[in-house]
Amino acid sequence: MAFQTLLYDERDGIGYLTLNRPEKLNALSQTLLAEFREALAGIEANPDVRVVILTGAGRAFSAGFDIESEAGGPGGEPLSVDGRRSRLKDNIDTFLMVWNLSKPVIAAVNGYALGGACELVQVCDVKIASDRAVLGEPEIRLGYGAPFLMTPYSVNLAAAKEMMLTGDTIDAYEAARIGMINRVVAHDDLMADCERVARKMRNIPAIGIKTTKLSINRALESAGFLSALNHNLELMTQFDTADTPEHAEFARIRAEGGLRAALEWSRGRFEET
Numbered sequence: 001m002a003f004q005t006l007l008y009d010e011r012d013g014i015g016y017l018t019l020n021r022p023e024k025l026n027a028l029s030q031t032l033l034a035e036f037r038e039a040l041a042g043i044e045a046n047p048d049v050r051v052v053i054l055t056g057a058g059r060a061f062s063a064g065f066d067i068e069s070e071a072g073g074p075g076g077e078p079l080s081v082d083g084r085r086s087r088l089k090d091n092i093d094t095f096l097m098v099w100n101l102s103k104p105v106i107a108a109v110n111g112y113a114l115g116g117a118c119e120l121v122q123v124c125d126v127k128i129a130s131d132r133a134v135l136g137e138p139e140i141r142l143g144y145g146a147p148f149l150m151t152p153y154s155v156n157l158a159a160a161k162e163m164m165l166t167g168d169t170i171d172a173y174e175a176a177r178i179g180m181i182n183r184v185v186a187h188d189d190l191m192a193d194c195e196r197v198a199r200k201m202r203n204i205p206a207i208g209i210k211t212t213k214l215s216i217n218r219a220l221e222s223a224g225f226l227s228a229l230n231h232n233l234e235l236m237t238q239f240d241t242a243d244t245p246e247h248a249e250f251a252r253i254r255a256e257g258g259l260r261a262a263l264e265w266s267r268g269r270f271e272e273t
Contacts, residue, residue, distance in 0.1 A: 001042050005032040007057065008039055013202040014195065015049040015103075022058030027066035028116055033094050040097045050202040050209070052101070053194050054124060055108035059132075064115025064139065065091070065147075068259060085237040088147045091116065092229060095148045098123050099217060102210040104201050108194045109181065114169065115139040118180075119148040125213060126197055127181035129172040130190045135180060136169030142266055143247045145236030149228050153220060155179050167270070 001008045007018040017039055019026035026032075043049050056062050079087060098105050098120070107121045109129035118135050121127050129135075137146050152160040159178040162168070172184040185193045201209060254262035 001039055003035040003039065005029065006035050006039055010046075010049060012199075013048060013050040014198045015043050015046075015052040017043075017052055017054050019054075019056040019062050022056075022060070024066065025060040025063035025112060026056040026058070026117075027063050028120075029066040029068075032066075033091065037094055037097060040101060043103065044101055047206075049103060050206060051103055051198045052105045053108055053191070053198055054098075054105055054120075055110050055191070055194075058111070060112040061107070061109045061121065061133070062114070062117030063112055064117045065144075067142070067263075079241075081237065081241045084241050085233065088233055088236060088240070091147050092233060095120060095123050095150075102213070103206075104209060104213060106194050106198055107181075108190050109133045109135070109172070110187070110190055115144075116147060119146060119150045122150040122154045122180060123148065126194075128190065128194050128197070129175060129181045129184050130187040131172055131184050132187050133172040133175070133181075133184070134169050135172070135175045136167070137164055138167040138169060140164065141167040141270060142263075143240070143242075143244065143250060145232075145239040147233070147236055149232040151180070152228075153223075153225055 003020075005019070005021050007016075007020045009016040017036075019028075019032065019036075021027060021029070021032060043052060104125040106126045106128065107124035109121055109127060111130065111132055111134070113121045113129075113133060113135045115137055116139075118137050121135065137151065139146065146164060151164060154160075155163075155178045163170070170178075170180075172181065175181045176184050250262050250266060253265050
């Protein structure tokens with residue numbers, strides 16, 4: 001499989017899938033997400049691939065959803081409420097492909113994993129992070145909601161609320177402590193550790209892996225996970241399209257000075273807190 005924004009390789013029953021926009025910290029653009037869906041469909045159909053390792057090129061796993069491609073339609077026009085809802089639904093459905101993949105996905109978190117990328121890490125089956133990794137969901141500070149409500153199911157309620165209501169980020173050790181990831185390893189050992197786990201899974205009968213992953217997922221779904229996603233879709237559509245002073249100021253600065261200026265304005269509001 002050849003892609004513009006992904007790298008893909010197969011070796012010894014392991015599929016290596018790399019988000020490959022290092023100049024943009026592997027931000028999840030609409031092009032990348034479309035190719036990601038194509039790659040996952042190919043992996044699902046390939047019996048030779050028994051397990052997947054997902055990582056990012058360069059110094060980030062991913063900085064999250066690409067604000068520029070998320071903000072408008074194909075021609076750059078602002079999205080309507082229905083258009084924003086459809087975009088969020090597409091993003092949820094993309095992440096659910098990882099959830100529903102019959103093969104385990106190991107996240108090799110090599111650096112920043114923020115916003116939607118933090119949720120992408122959590123929806124993977126095993127999460128191993130470099131000691132350089134930083135995770136969190138700061139998008140609330142930019143006037144966007146978390147489209148894939150995974151964090152409350154990954155960590156305890158107190159930690160989930162504090163992270164999601166403040167937009168704070170945490171280092172890999174804190175992420176491991178609260179259960180967001182499995183463990184932290186030295187940066188240079190990250191891929192070797194992920195491959196060690198992948199080889200264990202590869203050597204287990206595929207039917208055992210498939211049915212056990214499905215059984216675990218069904219337990220969470222029985223606890224209301226999918227229902228919560230659907231409710232969250234409607235609430236985050238309201239949040240993302242709300243007419244607030246913060247949204248208006250962000251949009252004004254972006255129109256006059258560009259996205260970087262708007263992001264700097266947003267970050268500056270939290271520097272002393």
